[in-house]
Amino acid sequence: MIKFENVGLRYGMGPEVLRDLTFEIAPRSFQFLTGPSGAGKTSLMRLLFLSLRPTRGLITVFGHETSRLGRADLPQLRRRIGVVFQDFRLLDHLTTYENVALPLRVVGREEAEYRADVVDLLNWVGLGERMHVLPPVLSGGEKQRAAIARALITKPEVLLADEPTGNVDPPLARRLLRLFVELNRLGTSVVIATHDLTLMEQFDARRMILADGRIQIDE
Known part of the structure; x- marks a missing residue:
């Protein structure tokens, strides 16, 4: 559904914050995106949501190579992607x-x-x-659950959640994760950005680990 090939990202004339990212988000898959603070998780989530374009490399979303799309083409693709922002919005x-x-x-x-x-x-x-x-x-x-519901109401094919349990207590965090697991069971691909290792250990899922701007996949 989403494919990155040798993707790099820099802001302005600064150094690359993400480099040589090559991975795929498969249909009906569930994965955690993790890594230390400042590793670039939010930047990667923005690339996945098409709100940023890469500095180099190729991103293909639902069969469309994004570098060949105009700005007017992006909203239609974004409607197939649900997003839960860390600050609810x-x-x-x-x-x-x-x-x-x-x-x-x-x-x-x-x-x-x-x-x-x-x-x-x-x-x-x-x-x-x-x-x-x-x-x-x-x-x-x-508020977090309302934000999740808003992201799901369009029946997205992919759901991106940026630190969705960062503002809640552990019991509610587990409840929210169970909602995501159930959504995935119903057919939606899920990507959850989190630094909560304890929470990840409670769920058997693929881990995408960002460190020093590069990604390592732990199946």
């Missing part, structure tokens, strides 16, 4: 329900078409009773 003036439904509204879907799907998804992540409250009222864990 919920809109405080919208209810939980409205935040989750927003990606569907943006593409012109009518509420009558998607309301049942949004309600079902909020129930699935345990927010059925919180769908009509605003984000400032939600706890950190509830």
Whole structure:
């Protein structure tokens, strides 16, 4: 689904922060992206989401070589990728329900078409009773689950999650990971960026380890 070939990335005239990255994200796969702080995990996630272009090398997403795509072509590919940001990025003036439904509204879907799907998804992540409250009222864990629901509402083929358990306690972190595992079981490829080794040890999954700008795959 996603293929990197000798990819490198630098910001401006600085040194490469990522170099010689060659790997694939297979359909229905589950993997952790890990490494020390400053290793470049967030930069790699941005490359995966197509919000950055590589300085060199080739990235192929759903059969499209991204260097050959224009800016107008990228949104259609991005809609096939769900993203859970570390800082949630919920809109405080919208209810939980409205935040989750927003990606569907943006593409012109009518509420009558998607309301049942949004309600079902909020129930699935345990927010059925919180769908009509605003984000400032939600706890950190509830905001995280709302962000996950928003990423899933478009039924993405790939889900990228940047430190999705970094702001919650260990029991909730395990619950969130089980949601990702269940999503993967249903057919979505999952990439989770995390530095929590204890959490990773509880799940049998491929590890992509970033260090010094390079990647090592631990199957």
